[in-house]
Amino acid sequence: MIADPVFYALAIPAVVLMGLAKGGFSGVGAVSMPLLALAVSPVQAAAILLPILIVQDAVSVWAFRRDWDRRILVIMIPGAAVGILGGYLLAAQVSAAAVLGVLGAISIVFAVHRLWLMRGGRVQAPASSSVVVGAAFGAVSGFTSQIAHAGGPPFQMWVLPRGLPPKTLVGTTAIFFAIINWLKVPAYAALGQFTPQNLAAVAALLPVAIASTFAGVWLVKRVQAERFYVLIYGLMIPVGAHLIWKAFAT
Template identity: 65%
Template sequence: MSPDAVLGMVGAISILFGLYRLWTDRGGRVAAPASSPGWVGALCGIASGFTSQVAHAGQPPFQLWVLPRKLDRDVLVGTTAIFFGIINWIKVPAYAALGQFTPANLVTAGLLMPLAILSTLVGVWLVRRISPARFYAVIYWLMILVGIKLVWDAIA
């Protein structure tokens, strides 16, 4: 499967899911189930790992499973960080086998590390300033924007 096909598919699903959740949160008639069977979560987890490995786009499948549960804001952010921390560590052997840990890549990663730490701190600051009532609406809008970007990358 080509990375562009994965990007396009994940992007389209992200847009549709974000729009659907915004619609249901504003009084739409059909609500997504908050407690799907465990096998649905397993499929979303597999899809998240696959799309993360192939196209660095694992967030939308993860959100399909987690967002309908309406977790507390801090629990959602923490769960997301832990899940993708684990996913990224699982990818290390594959990236090593593909020869991705070159001296140039490691130097680049080292130089970008302060920016990653700063971005994390800014993200924590932003999350704590968004009211819990608006938190999910912001997440859905961001999901739609990410979906649009993924579709654009797939067709460009």
């Protein structure tokens, strides 16, 4: 088991943020992997977080099991599977720091644009209903999720403009990432990262993971729809800034 207190000082807030993300506050989860990577290698950090994500997925899916959009999942999951395979095959050639930097920049631009439209009271452009566009965003989400557990922003870029009710958005997000996180398991197993030491750290962090997910579920059900979207867009800005900082610091 990992005994370094610095690891747990970073891992506990990282897991809490992931739990809040799984409960519905999607933007904050992208910070967790870079935060934990300050204590251990990025590959080890991702391997530790993956089983925790799967447990948190189960809580989130159960909580929102009646609220989800079938069409979005049918369009995006096949693309995500392709993206996960691409991330695994290209892991040796693609810098995780580069992925985080580009993702952070896109997240900030996207969030600022959406908040500007909402502030000005302008009608948002209709979300693209193209199957090809949705599958492409799914592929990008799967790829960045495989590389750095950072599939949230690409998913949100296609799904958020569709204006789903908050609970439907959270339920759809929960099912989407529950599926793709299981699809990532073989790749991490092939890397030999599910060691007794890493799994012991996972077991120590699970109570925090479950409690923070339930806290996120409780909070998101009590936030009004308009405020919910403002909050999600607002969270994407500091998350994006952190990703860019991490990319340059690596």
